[in-house]
Amino acid sequence: MNYLKEYYRQIQEGEILVGKELLTVLEGLIEDLNNPRYTFDEKPGKIRIDFIETFCKHTKSPFNGEPFILELWEKAVLQVAYGFKMADTNLRRFNEVLLLVARKNGKTTFIAGIDLAEFFLSKGGVDIVCASNTTEQANILFEEINNMREQSKALSNEKRSKKNIFHIYSPKTKNKIKKLSAQSRNKDGYNIEVGCIDEVHEMTDSKVYDAIKQSQSTKSEPLIFIITTEGNTVGGFLDNKLDYVRKMIKGEIQDERVLPWLYTQDSIQEIYDDKSTWQKSNPTIGTVKTYSYLDDLMNKSRHDLATRVTMLCKDFNIKQLEQGSWLSFDDIDNKETYDINDLKNSYAIGGVDLSSTTDLTVAVLLLIKDNKKYIIQQFFMPSAVIERRKEEDNAPYDIWVKRGLITVTEGNQNDFTLVTQWFLSMIRTYEIRPLWVGYDPWNSQYWTKEMEDLGFNMEKVRQGIYSLSEPMKQLEADLKNKNVIYNNNPIMKWNLANTQAKVDINGNIQPSKLGSKYKRIDGAVALIIAYAVLNRFKIEFENMI
Numbered sequence: 001m002n003y004l005k006e007y008y009r010q011i012q013e014g015e016i017l018v019g020k021e022l023l024t025v026l027e028g029l030i031e032d033l034n035n036p037r038y039t040f041d042e043k044p045g046k047i048r049i050d051f052i053e054t055f056c057k058h059t060k061s062p063f064n065g066e067p068f069i070l071e072l073w074e075k076a077v078l079q080v081a082y083g084f085k086m087a088d089t090n091l092r093r094f095n096e097v098l099l100l101v102a103r104k105n106g107k108t109t110f111i112a113g114i115d116l117a118e119f120f121l122s123k124g125g126v127d128i129v130c131a132s133n134t135t136e137q138a139n140i141l142f143e144e145i146n147n148m149r150e151q152s153k154a155l156s157n158e159k160r161s162k163k164n165i166f167h168i169y170s171p172k173t174k175n176k177i178k179k180l181s182a183q184s185r186n187k188d189g190y191n192i193e194v195g196c197i198d199e200v201h202e203m204t205d206s207k208v209y210d211a212i213k214q215s216q217s218t219k220s221e222p223l224i225f226i227i228t229t230e231g232n233t234v235g236g237f238l239d240n241k242l243d244y245v246r247k248m249i250k251g252e253i254q255d256e257r258v259l260p261w262l263y264t265q266d267s268i269q270e271i272y273d274d275k276s277t278w279q280k281s282n283p284t285i286g287t288v289k290t291y292s293y294l295d296d297l298m299n300k301s302r303h304d305l306a307t308r309v310t311m312l313c314k315d316f317n318i319k320q321l322e323q324g325s326w327l328s329f330d331d332i333d334n335k336e337t338y339d340i341n342d343l344k345n346s347y348a349i350g351g352v353d354l355s356s357t358t359d360l361t362v363a364v365l366l367l368i369k370d371n372k373k374y375i376i377q378q379f380f381m382p383s384a385v386i387e388r389r390k391e392e393d394n395a396p397y398d399i400w401v402k403r404g405l406i407t408v409t410e411g412n413q414n415d416f417t418l419v420t421q422w423f424l425s426m427i428r429t430y431e432i433r434p435l436w437v438g439y440d441p442w443n444s445q446y447w448t449k450e451m452e453d454l455g456f457n458m459e460k461v462r463q464g465i466y467s468l469s470e471p472m473k474q475l476e477a478d479l480k481n482k483n484v485i486y487n488n489n490p491i492m493k494w495n496l497a498n499t500q501a502k503v504d505i506n507g508n509i510q511p512s513k514l515g516s517k518y519k520r521i522d523g524a525v526a527l528i529i530a531y532a533v534l535n536r537f538k539i540e541f542e543n544m545i
Helices: 003-012 020-032 043-055 072-083 107-121 135-151 207-215 237-249 268-273 275-280 291-301 305-314 383-393 397-402 417-430 445-453 465-480 490-497 522-536 538-544
Strands: 038-040 084-086 096-100 127-132 167-169 176-181 192-198 223-228 258-262 346-353 361-369 372-382 406-409 432-439 458-460 499-503 509-513
Touching: 003 020, 003 072, 020 237, 020 258, 043 072, 043 107, 072 084, 072 096, 072 258, 096 237, 107 127, 107 135, 107 176, 107 192, 107 223, 127 135, 127 207, 135 167, 135 176, 135 192, 176 207, 192 207, 207 223, 237 258, 268 275, 275 291, 291 305, 346 417, 346 522, 346 538, 361 417, 361 432, 361 522, 372 383, 372 397, 372 417, 372 490, 372 522, 383 397, 383 406, 397 406, 406 417, 417 432, 417 445, 432 445, 432 522, 432 538, 445 458, 465 509, 465 522, 490 499, 490 522, 509 522, 522 538
Parallel strands: 096 223, 096 258, 127 176, 127 192, 192 223, 346 432, 372 406, 432 458
Antiparallel strands: 038 084, 167 176, 346 361, 361 372, 499 509
């Protein structure tokens, strides 16, 4: 049976509901069945489906010990991933599958079945990798695979497979199932046929993915399954992946080797208005995940913000920020970019947040054009703290340095002269001149004099609730209206996501760090300072531009 066709038929006839993103992908796959560039073979997927349903059993209550009978959507995923081939080479078309599905829909069990099928069906001498962000999460996946193996007398027969603390291996074929995480010391030396990465939503960088991808460089038919729910890590690996595949879905980029399979809602409102739409992000609802579970969460979420944030993110795959955030992810997420050359020969307002050691130092320029505010930003950090801060802050500072988003100061203290040089370079290279530069006077005496000696007009903005409240509220309104174009800078987006609004008895607000001291908000502070200066000189500035 062609499970893709059957799945699509049931969707067309209204028996199954999916979101617009997945429907668009499925429509393209149906068209590709008749595309001469590809052939479609049902057998590779069917072999794996038959293996899983014949030999694999559930390991968790209430299905413990029962045969693992795949859902129609799971069969469709497997058959599409393995069945499409390039007509000219007869090699597998897809080398990567991104499956986004809400929690409690059996994804870990699904991964375990895929890994075991590859382990027993692959040719000899290959590594099957179960990977995740943390060692603990990779262990959970590995133990699920092993528990499923042990549930079957045929699979756990010592002639076919054994387990030690490092891996599951086959005495006969020498195949292995190994663990890999971002915390693994050695990510090299693998010979991976198929890699499965679970719960990538907490990954800040692509190191685990890159290690798997690199190990497959000699393979003619490599395959990576990335299976996850949404998360609240901003600018991380999952955000980048989803940005990429959503551009594919919209037709903005072409990539025939990546298969996006996204179970997402079409709006938040439909979740509250029509419970039948819950199936869009929960394909196993009614069989594995229960309506009563979601009903309880839904009722609690109407009165409890923490429940609402977690539910929307983990049960409906709608990106959320942590509870207590100043803004929602939708508020701060603006992918609009600009060419800095289009901003040449302009007046601006500057804002800085200085830090000598631990935090980022940030300089921003705020320009107004066509009633929108364009933000040029640069971050600064001492070289001696980058590695330590990368671990403590769970942020990919090294990648941001390579992209030129962070200027590195040698040693363990920021050199504020580099900030001065950045402002000068904006004037010399792009003729973008700040009429005023806002700064907090703390720790800035010598730098301020350096700037004033070069002709910059410096404005003190103390980081207090009365000086920052109104500009912070104005920035909030502009962000919500998508009037702040920060060039989709991942550090600024992360800083905004980490910002909490501290409120006094009179309703005044000021920025504070959300939860952990490692939640950097320096970019948001510099931006609010720039807004404060704009308020002071609004009429003069508007007359100049």
